[in-house]
Amino acid sequence: MNKRFSTLMTAGLMMLGALFSNANAQASGAGVEAVTGNVKDFSGYYLLSDGTNGFLKGKEATIENTKFTVLAGTVQDEFAANATIEDEYFWTIEPQLTAGTADGVTVTGFKFKNKKTKAYLTMADGTSLEPTTKPTITVFSWYDTYDATDGFKKVENGADLMMSTNGVVLSSGTTSLSNAGTVDIKPYRAKAKKVEADELNGTRGSFSFKAAGLETSIFAKNIKAFNVSTITTGFSETDVNKNIPAGVYFATSWGDLTDDDITTYEDFVKCTFIAIDPTTSLSKDDKEVKDGKNLGFVEVQGDDFNFYTASATGEQQSKNTEVYVGNAAFKVETSEAYLADDKYSYAITTVGNIRHLTEKGKTEQKTSASAAAIDVVEINDANKLTATVGATAGNVFTFGPNPISKVTRLLNSTGASIYNIRFESGKTEAEDEATEKGKYLSANFVTGTDYSLVAQGSAVADLNTPLYQFVISAVDTTQNIVTFRNREAGYEFNCELDTTTTAGVYYVTSATKKSSAAQFQVITVDEQGAYTEETAVGLTGKTITLIPATVDKFAGFAVRGENHDYIRLAFAKDANAEKLYVTVDETIPSAPVLAKVSDEEAAMFELVRNENPSYLKNDYVMLDDKGKVKTMSGKDTVAYYTYNIRYQVNNQDWYYLDNSALNLTQEQASIVPGATHAFIIKENKNGSVSIMDQIAYNAKAIEFKSATEKAGMSTAGAPYQNADAASVKLYIAQDVYGASLEAVPGHVAISAENGGYVSMDENGDARIAIKTAADVDLTFWLDTADVDATLPSFYISKGVKDAAERMYLYYATDSATYVGGPDAKNPYKWSNGATKLIFKAATLANSDTLVTTAKGQTVKVAMKQDADGTQAGLANFRFQIFKASDAEDAYVVRCGVQFLKNNNGELTLTSDVKDALRVYADAQEAPTANEGVEVATVKVIAGEGNVTIAGAQGKKVVVSNILGQTVANTVITSDNATIAAPQGVIVVAVEGEAAVKAIVK
Missing domain, CATH: 2.80.10.50 (Trefoil (Acidic Fibroblast Growth Factor, subunit A))
Incomplete structure (x- = not known):
């Protein structure tokens, strides 16, 4: 019966309280005790007896296809201390209510429901405990009037009856019905029994407590109970006057311990325990600390306790905020009498005396005269969980709802559920014997033939990268299992998680990988920065925080420029x-x-x-618009x-x-x-x-x-x-050189640091012109290429009189290789064998394509060759201009991975940056329309429907359209030859000369 119901039925409670107080005889056996005084709460189960001849026992009976609870004839006379009492002996008691004239309700009797059969006790008039026909009375009750002294009586018979004419007769070991000699039936309850750690931990290996009247408490964390034997050796300093008293200890973290017992100091210090705080009272009255009243709780790492016994010296005794280990040694008791909603409730006291401050604000602590008990106390209009010396423990604890009630609560309805996983259990690297605390879970390769799990600190863990992110790839809603998958490594493991008092923080009840225990290695870093991979430990038993991750699909991988x-x-x-x-x-x-x-x-x-x-693709689960899981x-x-x-x-x-x-x-x-x-x-x-x-x-x-x-x-x-x-x-x-010349089209004169300007001579070769000032002939056009690259590139060009094309600066390594032969006879090499920089006639189709001639044919030149005839080699037309590292204002010019070099006025490239020519880029006005020079002695003049070629007598001439189709291929016999040509852009290639373009009208 719940509290709300009992509050409504105050009259019934008072009557039953008086009835229960009429319990003068003590039932045999040390395992039970009579209920005395007013019963304030109907929650729990009771035993029913006359106090001498045994206890009522229920059993299930089926009569005319209907199940009932009836009384069993053979019963237990007594129950010894800590005896196991069968569920058939336990009953709940509920009042039978009718409308009253004064208080609104009148209690006319009580119903009894059996714990085993979960049905009310019922029987018909007669002497048989089990009727042969379906009873007309379906509720077993005490009837008629109420007497404040004797309880409920059947007045005409002068004794308690169970029916209208007959009552229960108890004799040693038997129960029967009779209309004479009936006895009063009184309630008893089973005495509290000590509960060991293994019973608390259960098959899950851990649990949490819910305290009555509180939303949360320190015991609502996921905890593991340990039976601790008295430990007197193994302490880090001296064993003299030190021990760990026996008791049940509640651990909020327990390292790699899996048993329910701790027998050594080494195992004890692996844990963090709940203890009574010796310094804090939860009430405003400072005096209550001195009295050991309403003390709070604190978590203490195992090796941080004060272990000194009462025989230790004063200096060794706990003081200030030190916590005596006995403040964490508890005794847990329960009884079937304390059951609510079929859940046992538990009372917790300390095994022995505790230590606490002598007065709030003082440093000295004193040992209490008796044990402390835990209860929920109303302080300042709020319920608080406290420990008080000498108090009676309240049966306030029931098992909390540890497991995530629905794993779907971890899922999003808008996309993947992706988390960083941080450890909260263990110790941080700032503490001795650092463990996983504060580190982040990641996939890594340590040993074996698969990825492993590791815990790494924030100095290494990049939480924005997929290696430290886990997506929920599956859930089992029946068993509350969630599957995490590392987004980069694809490593999957299954988890059963328990909730804790902190949102987003979970206790790992179980973690498996392919039916085996999932393990991880802690990576620690010492003061010198050296990594250490600790021995693998199980993920089960750890406390973690799930932190929603920030997702960028390229995070952790370089995304560098598409160009150079x-x-x-x-x-x-x-x-x-x-x-x-x-x-x-x-x-x-x-x-x-x-x-x-x-x-x-x-x-x-x-x-x-x-x-x-390239892509790595992972499955994930989410919730659809109806709240269902979809993959x-x-x-x-x-x-x-x-x-x-x-x-x-x-x-x-x-x-x-x-x-x-x-x-x-x-x-x-x-x-x-x-x-x-x-x-x-x-x-x-x-x-x-x-x-x-x-x-x-x-x-x-x-x-x-x-x-x-x-x-x-x-x-x-x-x-x-x-x-x-x-x-x-x-x-x-990256390049250590300074900033690039601004990547915008423009006009510049390029002057050498040691005098002169970059120029184009009459043969189209690139040289240093010895001039002291720039003029139109020394002004170049700059066109930009790959402006988004780490260092942008430029095309450097110059116009030619009477021609549509421009002359582009070009590293002639391809042409020098094609011509071949001795360096002295190769027109694309200087006399010292260095490859020339020349100016080559071309048209800039776009920033990634030039149109020029090669081997007498019009070709497109790009970065890569393709199936359409476009040739590679554009890199030799592109130049980077950026600040030199050893000169404040000067630039260096680089083509590919080589630098512009001046060799006695002749320009080439060098791979040694120390030999690079330092230059200055001087902004200039746009050249006039008449800019340009003649290419050698040949002139190409476009007309209407034709092109005139002067100065090419005796030379082979190839005329092509912009698509590379040949229009004319002939040897010029005059010094001023006119050749018919289609309207538009044409390319004229004269033997021994650079190709030029013209526009035919």
Whole structure:
């Protein structure tokens, strides 16, 4: 019966209270006690007896297909202390009410419901305990008048009867019915019994308590009870005058302990326990601390208790906020009499005396004269859970609703439920013997043939990345099981979670991986920054917080420019340490090496981002608009780009880094960089990167091969394994040079630091003109390319008189290779063998395509060759202009990975930045319409329907339209030849001269 009902029926309570007080005889056996005084609450179960001859026992009977509770004939005479009493002997008592004239209700009797059969006691008149026909009386009651002294009586017979004519007769071991010699039936209850830890923990291994009248309390956390034997040895200092008293201890964290018993100090200190706070009274009266009244509670780590016994010296006794270990040693009792809604309620007292302050604000503590008991007390109009010395314990505790009542509460209705998982159990790294507390769960590769789970601190854990995020991929709503899946590694484990008093914080009741216990390793970092992987421990028994994660599908992976992105690779112990840079011996370019070189001497690699990202896809579950669970297959997406890492030798031949042996493979027509040349770049929180071949537990990553001053790289690294913090890490070093020239179209004159200007001579070669001031002939057009790249590029061009095309600065390595032959006879090489920078006639179709001539044919030039005839080589037309590191205002000009160099007025490229020409970019006005120079002695003049070529007598001339179709292919026989040509843009290629464009009207 619940409290609300009993409050409504005050009259019935008073009557029953008087009836129960008429209990002069004590029933046999030390396991029961008579109920005396007014009964204030009907909750719980009672035994019914005459006090001498045994107890009423119910049993189920089926009469005419209807189930009833009737009395059993054979009964128990007595119950010994701590005896197990069968449910058939326990009854609830409910009043039989009728309308009254004075108080509104009159109690005319009481109903008895049996705990075992869950049905009311009933029988018909007669002597048989079990009627043969369906009874007309369906409720077994005491009837008629009420007497304040004798209880309920059947007046005409002078004794309690169970029916209209007959009553119960109890004799030793038997129950019968008779109309004579009936006895008064009085209530008893079972005495409280001590409850051990294993009974509290149950099959789940842990539990929580709900305190009556309170929404929450410290006991509502997930706790595990331990039976602790008296422990006298093993303490961290001396064993003299120290012990841990026996009792039941309530742990809020317990490390790797799975048993219900603690017998050693070593196991005891693995736990954090609930204890009575010796310093805090929950009432406003400061005096109550001195009296040990209404004290609060505190959590104490096992090795932080004061273990000194009463025989210890005064200095050793607990003081200030120290907590004596006896303040956490409890005794738990319960009885079938204290049952509400079929749940046992429990009373908790300390095993022995406790210690508390002698007065609030003082430092001394005293030992109490008696044990303390826990109860819910109303203080300042609010219920509070307190402990009071010498009080009677209240049966206020019942088992709390630990498990998540619905795992669907963890799910979103708008998409995936993705969490960071932080540990709340254990100790932090700031404490001795650091464990998992404050660390974050992640997937990693430690040992074996699969990912593992690890707990890592915030210095390493990047919570925005998928490696530290877990999506709920499935739920079992019947068993309350939730499946977490690591978004990057795909590692799944199943959890049963218990709620705690804090929102978002859960106790892991069980955690499994493929039917085995899910384990994790704690990663600790010492003062020197060295990582240590602790022994794997079970995830079961830990307390975690589920933190909704911020999701970015590319988080944790490099997203670098689509265009040129030049990098250097460096190895170092940390971001501020001396670095080893990757270099390439261009005489043997297939083998990159490490050397202690300056950053400017490091090899410049180009990252070429593959066009389409790759994806990791995970299933997840969510709630539909009706609150039902639905599975979204492969809808949680992690994305990353792969990159080719390539190096150009002499701005001509490209070599691609292979991801298996880390060789550089020269690009050839038969070799197309693919999977064996693709790298994934993971960005670590410490600024380093893991450049790896795949997303897998056995992925290979670039690492420093050895500790020698010069050594190669290897792919022996494991990106998902924690390297020691003192080991060498890989960094991507961006350009150390200053800011780029502003990436906007314009006009500039480029002056050399040591005098003169970049210019185009009469043959189209790039030289330094010895002039002291810029003029129209020294002004170039700048057109921008890949403006979103790390360093944008420019096209540098100059107009030509009477021609539609422009002359574009071009590194002539392709032309020099095509012509071949001795350097002295190669028109694209200087006399010293260096490849020229020349100006080549072309038209800028768009920022990624030029139209020019090659091998006498009009061609499109882009970054990559394609099936439509577009040729590669545009990189040789693109130039970066950015501040030099050793000059405040000067710039350097780079084409690919090489720098503009002045060699006695002749311009070429060099791979050594120390030899780079320092220049100044002086903004100029737009050149006039008459700008330009003649290309050698040949002139091309466009007319209406024709083109006139002057100065080309005896030379072969090819005229093509913009699509590359040949219009004329002939040898000019006159010095001023006119050739018919279609309207529009044409390209004229004269033997030995650069091709030019013209517009025919």
